Amino acid sequence: MNRILLLLDNPVNRKLLAEALRAHYEVVSATPTPAALDGEFDLGILDGLALTTLWEAVQARKKRAEPLFLPFLLITSRQDVGMATRHLWQTIDEVITAPIEQLELQARVASLLQTRRMAKEIARVALQESSHAVVILRNGIVQFWNRAAERLFGWSEAEMLGQSLSVVQSDDPAGWEVLVSESVANGAFTQREMWLTTKTNHRFIAEVSCTPLRVQGADSPITHVLVTARDATERRMAWEAQRRRMLEIEAFNRITTTLQQSQTAHHKLRALLDETLAVLEVPAGAIWLWQRENDDLHLVAATDWLQAFTDVSIKPGEGVVGQTFARGETLTVRELTPAAFERSAVVGRVPAKWGSVCVPIRTPAGVAGVFLVAYPLTQRMQPDRIVVIESMARVVGLTFQGIQMNDRIGTLNRYASLLRLIDQAIIHGDDLANTLHAIVRDIVDHLPADAAVVQLRAPGTPAFETAAQIGFRHPAGYPVTRPGEALTGRAVQERRLALSSDPVADGWQALAECEFFVSGAAVPLILKEDLTGVLALFYRSAFHPNADWIDVVESAAQRIALGIERIRFLDRFRGDHPPPSIPAANAP
Incomplete structure (x- = not known):
C-alpha cells in the first residue's frame, strides 16, 4: 500500500x-x-x-x-x-x-x-498498464512505447520503435531536444507543458516529464531517459480561464483608478489604451471613433508606430479597421500589410512581421469605433488576451458614452446660457443697434462661431441691410441681402434655416474667399408671420451642426425677432409720447 x-x-x-x-x-x-x-x-x-x-x-x-x-x-x-x-x-x-x-x-x-x-517499476508490464503515455529513449532513440502513448499520439509501437521522438511535432521544433538535453544535463527530473500534434494533426497541450535513468548504477552515465506525457488541455484551459479573469480584474482596477484621475476626454481614452497595453504587455495600440458628420473613423489615441495614422481618416468597410466597424465583429489579422489599411497614405508606415486584433467599440446606440492592438509576431496573442481586449473595448464604449453625455450636458448648458443672455439683452435694451451688437457677440462666444451678422429689412425695399455684425475681417463686412441670393437670401426666400458647406455652389464664393469662410448657416427672423430680418453665422473650418445646435439657433432667432419688435414699439411709444419739458426756474 x-x-x-x-x-x-x-x-x-x-x-x-x-x-x-x-x-x-x-x-x-x-x-x-x-x-x-x-x-x-x-x-x-x-x-x-x-x-x-x-x-x-x-x-x-x-x-x-x-x-x-x-x-x-x-x-x-x-x-x-x-x-x-x-x-x-x-x-x-x-x-x-x-x-x-x-x-x-x-x-x-x-x-x-x-x-x-x-x-x-520500469518493467514492461507496469509501463504498459499506465494511463500516461510512457516512452523510454536510449541515446535519443525510442526503445519503448506503451499503449497510452499510442492512444495519445496516434502512432503505433511498431511505427515508433527506432525513431526519434521528434516525429511527434511540437510548436517548438527543438522542444523535445531541449527537454531531454536539459534533463540529462541536470541529471534531474524535468517537467513542462508543450503544444504537440498527433498523427491525425490534432493539436493539444501535453504535460510532459523527463527523467534521466542510470541503468548501470548511481555513478554510471545517463544513457536512458524516461518520458511521460498526458493530455493537459482541459486543465490548461481552466487555468487560462482563471488567468484571463485575473487579467481582467487587474486591468479594470488599474483603469478605474486612472479614469478617476483623468480630467479630459482625450486623457481618459489615452489612459484606457495605455493601461490595456500594459496588462497585455504589447507595445502598439490605437482607438478610432466614428464621426457621424463625415461618416469616417478618426484616430483619437495611439501608441508606437500607429501614431503615424493621426491624419488618416478611414471609411466604414475600408481595411481592417473599417471592416471591424462595419461588421461589428472582432477581426484578427495574422500579419499586417499596408493593404490591410487600403490607403496609399499609409504605405511604409506598417512595419513587417506584426499582427493585430481589431475589436468594435459599442455604445447603446451601436458601434461607435474600433479598438486595435498590434503586436510583433514573436508574441503569441492567446485567446485569453483577446477576451481582455474585448472587455476593454466595452469599457471604452461606456467611457465614450459618458464623455458624449458630459459633452452634451456642457453644450446644452452653454446654449441655455446664450438664450438667457439674449433674453436679458432684449429686456434691458432700449437701443436697437446696441442690443443687436450685444446679441451677436454673445452668439459668437457661446455657439461658438467665427462671425455673425443680423440684417434687417430696409424700409420700402425687399433688401436686407446689416444692423450688427462681428468677426468679419474685411471693413465692408457683410453685403446687402436680396431674397434668393447667396446663403442669407435663400433663408429669407425659403423662410427657414439654410445650411451651406459649399460656398461656390450656394452662391457666396466671393465672401468666402475674402473672409476664408468654408461653411455657414442662416435663419430668418420671423414674428407673427412678419419677416423682419435674418441671422447668419459663418465658420472658417468645416462645421456640421446637430439637432441641439439647430434648436438653439432657431430659438435665438425667435427671441431676436421678438426683441426687435419690442424695441421698435418702445421707439414708437417714445415718439408719440415725448417727455414733458421742465420750465426754467425764475430768476431771483
Whole structure:
C-alpha cells in the first residue's frame, strides 16, 4: 500500500485529510519538520506554511530519491497562490486549492502516485498498464512505447520503435531536444507543458516529464531517459480561464483608478489604451471613433508606430479597421500589410512581421469605433488576451458614452446660457443697434462661431441691410441681402434655416474667399408671420451642426425677432409720447 506523508501546519486539517485518505492509503501524519522527511513515503502533502518552512528540505529529499520520482502535493488557498509560485517548479509537483473537493483530491493523489509507481517499476508490464503515455529513449532513440502513448499520439509501437521522438511535432521544433538535453544535463527530473500534434494533426497541450535513468548504477552515465506525457488541455484551459479573469480584474482596477484621475476626454481614452497595453504587455495600440458628420473613423489615441495614422481618416468597410466597424465583429489579422489599411497614405508606415486584433467599440446606440492592438509576431496573442481586449473595448464604449453625455450636458448648458443672455439683452435694451451688437457677440462666444451678422429689412425695399455684425475681417463686412441670393437670401426666400458647406455652389464664393469662410448657416427672423430680418453665422473650418445646435439657433432667432419688435414699439411709444419739458426756474 502506498504511504502518504502529511506535513500540514494545521493539526485539524492534518486529521481531516488523514481520514479522507486512510481508506485507500497508508497515512503518516507528522509535524512539519525536516526530520519528518527522512522516512520512507510515496507522496508528500504540504500546505503553504509548511512549504515556506521546508522548501529547501523538500528539494533535498527529492534529490536524494533520484532517479526515482518522489512527488509532493501542495494544498493552498487562492490567496497563497503567489507564495506557492515562488517554489513551485523546484519543489512541488501538483497544486490543489482549498476548499478541497474529495473527488479532485483523490484524482490528484492517484495521478501523482501512479507517476511514482511508473518510476519505480520500469518493467514492461507496469509501463504498459499506465494511463500516461510512457516512452523510454536510449541515446535519443525510442526503445519503448506503451499503449497510452499510442492512444495519445496516434502512432503505433511498431511505427515508433527506432525513431526519434521528434516525429511527434511540437510548436517548438527543438522542444523535445531541449527537454531531454536539459534533463540529462541536470541529471534531474524535468517537467513542462508543450503544444504537440498527433498523427491525425490534432493539436493539444501535453504535460510532459523527463527523467534521466542510470541503468548501470548511481555513478554510471545517463544513457536512458524516461518520458511521460498526458493530455493537459482541459486543465490548461481552466487555468487560462482563471488567468484571463485575473487579467481582467487587474486591468479594470488599474483603469478605474486612472479614469478617476483623468480630467479630459482625450486623457481618459489615452489612459484606457495605455493601461490595456500594459496588462497585455504589447507595445502598439490605437482607438478610432466614428464621426457621424463625415461618416469616417478618426484616430483619437495611439501608441508606437500607429501614431503615424493621426491624419488618416478611414471609411466604414475600408481595411481592417473599417471592416471591424462595419461588421461589428472582432477581426484578427495574422500579419499586417499596408493593404490591410487600403490607403496609399499609409504605405511604409506598417512595419513587417506584426499582427493585430481589431475589436468594435459599442455604445447603446451601436458601434461607435474600433479598438486595435498590434503586436510583433514573436508574441503569441492567446485567446485569453483577446477576451481582455474585448472587455476593454466595452469599457471604452461606456467611457465614450459618458464623455458624449458630459459633452452634451456642457453644450446644452452653454446654449441655455446664450438664450438667457439674449433674453436679458432684449429686456434691458432700449437701443436697437446696441442690443443687436450685444446679441451677436454673445452668439459668437457661446455657439461658438467665427462671425455673425443680423440684417434687417430696409424700409420700402425687399433688401436686407446689416444692423450688427462681428468677426468679419474685411471693413465692408457683410453685403446687402436680396431674397434668393447667396446663403442669407435663400433663408429669407425659403423662410427657414439654410445650411451651406459649399460656398461656390450656394452662391457666396466671393465672401468666402475674402473672409476664408468654408461653411455657414442662416435663419430668418420671423414674428407673427412678419419677416423682419435674418441671422447668419459663418465658420472658417468645416462645421456640421446637430439637432441641439439647430434648436438653439432657431430659438435665438425667435427671441431676436421678438426683441426687435419690442424695441421698435418702445421707439414708437417714445415718439408719440415725448417727455414733458421742465420750465426754467425764475430768476431771483
